[in-house]
Amino acid sequence: MALVQLKNVSLKYHTLEGEITALESINLSVEPEEFVSIVGPSGCGKSTLLSLVAGLLQPTTGEILIGGEPVRGPSAKVGYMLQQDYLYEWRTILDNALLGLEIRGTKTPETVAEVKQMLQDYGLGGFESYYPHQLSGGMRQRVALIRTLAIQPEVLLLDEPFSALDYQNRLAVGEEVVRILRERRKTVIMVTHDIPEAVSMANRVIVMTPRPGTIQSEHRIAMSSAGLTPLQTREHPAFRKYFTAIWKELNVYA
């Protein structure tokens, strides 16, 4: 059964100038452990879609189910990674990683120990009492990932999570994040405008139309499903075919 289901979801914004339909009749099912990327022209509502799944916004019509239950607000089943790490500069690395547990009231010696173990496992051992500005961009992004994983979400929502990193780091951090998420058997929905990034990481790429955002097409990516890492996928002969097909679809709107 699908872990995340969007059924006929629409969203309208109201401003003094009028009414804007941001998303229209979105139907999407995401299977457990699937990695779905959503690409689309800017302003198509792809980030809004993540806010809906995260429970930060309520759809105007339609329904969103996670594990069969309707989303009514932010839930511990869902972890959200934003465009930048947004680490709090007044907290140490450990305290930043513990933020979600603190807010959810689930900070116990056991969960703290788990977070410390994750910091250790992902190359941040010994940095627990450092402050964010003392870390590199890639390390900060890993802290943000650990902060998200700490609440043990089943579904991760990634909103252009590598856009703040330079190209060199973006590939390295992307490779690492995908490895971690696969290891932990997480279900992922990632929004990006970077087609190669979408193709290299996802099992499935969803292409959206401009506003009002609807789903235009989907592409199943064979390489990720076969267990190739993002960098291996980028070297695969089929990579360019996927890229060109998606690029052409999006280029209609450019």
Place this chain on the structure above:
Amino acid sequence: MLDQYSPEHRAYLRRIKMRHLVIRGTQVLLLIGLFALWELAARQGWINAFIFSHPSRIWSAAVRLASQGDLWKHLGWTVGETALGFTAGTFLGIVIAIILWWSDFVSRVLDPYIVVLESIPKVALGPIFVVWLGTTIQAVIAMAISVSVIVTIMMMHAGFKEVDPNKVKLAKSFGATKFQILTKVIIPASVPTMIAALKVSVGLSLVGTIVGEFLASKAGLGYLIIYGGQVFNMSLVMASVLLLAVVSIILYFLVSKLEERVVRGRDY
């Protein structure tokens, strides 16, 4: 350590250090020079020593005050009243700023009133406090609060609103309540703003205290200044003003020390 540097770099470092010393030295010389000129002008009769006083008379006035024990009493009153007014004004200002942040409705309703209160010269309220509270320490503290509180409210509220919305969104994605957003994001993120507001309001509290003492006190540096002016004891007035300068420097220095402690390890 120095041996690792090239001769050019050592010369560069020496130049920077020299320039720094020259600036400091000039600052000190300027002060000494001005006082010497003042003393000389009064002794030579270029200026009227009765009206302008001069440094050695100011010094002996200060020494006389100190030996009578009066100096410490007046100083104590002014510092105490400023500290009370500053603490109460800051606390009140932050609480009101939190209320304004919490309720957009309240904030919008009160906005024009706060703007008007900000633009009134608060000193004009002095006689009102004296009538309401009498010539008491309460009136002096009310004055100190009224001068400093509005600026604290405005700076803190602006600071709260400037906190990166994405940091708030992050907390919300974990299901944070409004109270958690306040305590875990808004307040810690606003610590630098708070320090800036403290720096402004410590000076304003001193202004309010002195004005309050002018109007409603039998003690304090403000009282000494008014009293000295009334009996034409200019040395007493000048000594009090110089002491006031020292007090304000010390207060500012204390807030700066607090800043250093609080922002250590943070990145700005």
